[in-house]
Amino acid sequence: METVVSGIRSTGHLHLGNYFGALRNFVAIQEQYNCYFFIADLHSLTTHPKPGDFHASVKTILAEYLAAGLDPEKSTIFVQSDVPEISELYVLLNMLAYKGELERTASFKDKVRKNPENVNAGLLTYPVLMASDILMHRANWVPVGKDQEQHLEIARVLARRFNNLYNEEVFPEPKALVFGKNLVKVPGLDGSGKMGKSEGNGIYLFEDDKAITKKVMKAVTDSGPTEPNSEKPEVIQNLFTLLSLVSTPDTVQYFDEKWNDCSIRYGDLKKQLAADICECVRPIRERIDAIYQDEDYLNRVTRMGCEKARESAAATLKLARKAVGFSR
Ligand code: TRP
Helix, strand or coil: CCEEEEEEECCCCCEHHHHHHHHHHHHHHCCCCEEEEEEEHHHHHHHCCCHHHHHHHHHHHHHHHHHCCCCCCCCEEEEHHHCHHHHHHHHHHHCCCCHHHHHCCHHHHHHHHHCHHHCCHHHHCHHHHHHHHHHHCCCCEEECCHHHHHHHHHHHHHHHHHHHHHCCCCCCCCEEECCHHHCCCCCCCCCCCCCCCCCCCCCECCCCHHHHHHHHHCCCCCCCCCCCCCCCCHHHHHHHHHHHHHCCHHHHHHHHHHHHCCCCCHHHHHHHHHHHHHHHHHHHHHHHHHHHHCHHHHHHHHHHHHHHHHHHHHHHHHHHHHHHCCCC
């Protein structure tokens, strides 16, 4: 079975865009690949988060991903900082990563521009740490969005460089796992083409019916169709796209017909959409709450994940140390 590695940022919450987008694919690939999913808490140290906030944000993220379908029996789900082998591999790879190539990454340049007062070495070597995450489990595949492609390319370069320098095929070259047409793009309700955290238009899995309904009822619309069977403008198509994700085909067809004969009332459409989003989110939210309360379960998940991840990591590190010449 081939191996997939994916890191999850340690802060933030899951919204419908994540849920119907990448996450659904993560849940699906658990059946076909040996998956490692981890919370990238070491990476988050580049911005110096408050120590007191860590525990709660790791717990939250973990509860949300588990509630949404990541399965600790099928995948290895762990916390990055629980696996010290990653940091050791990071040291070895740092010796092969050149300042120039790291300075050229778009994410580095972007962060330097935004936070010129905190350009630390960890920020520069962020892609090296990410390469360690990936190569640690000798991954074949990494699910990446556009913003991470350059980082994956560095992981590929470092894998090749290591193998060449030490003349030993320790690391397979990790490839981008692209979900293609299986990656649903979820629109925002503010007329924008994408639901996202930075877009500020997310409907979150932790939110209750009231909060969700309020957001949906505020969705941007237009003044309505004037001719039968006309094409839907983007703001309206966005509502229909969301509806098609959470409602039955009958419901979508009902509103489609109302659109086509110009009798649609957006208030009704929004009410239906709100009710169906709530219906979809409610059981997930209840699972998030239950998992979050269950410290024992969360501890069991992370302990089991840590054990499995360290076993795989130790095996790789043994090969890497031997290649470098450390083993006696
Ligand atoms: N850099 C990724 C992000 O910002 C998170 C990440 C860290 C990651 N290590 C990884 C993703 C390894 C894939 C593989 O989203």
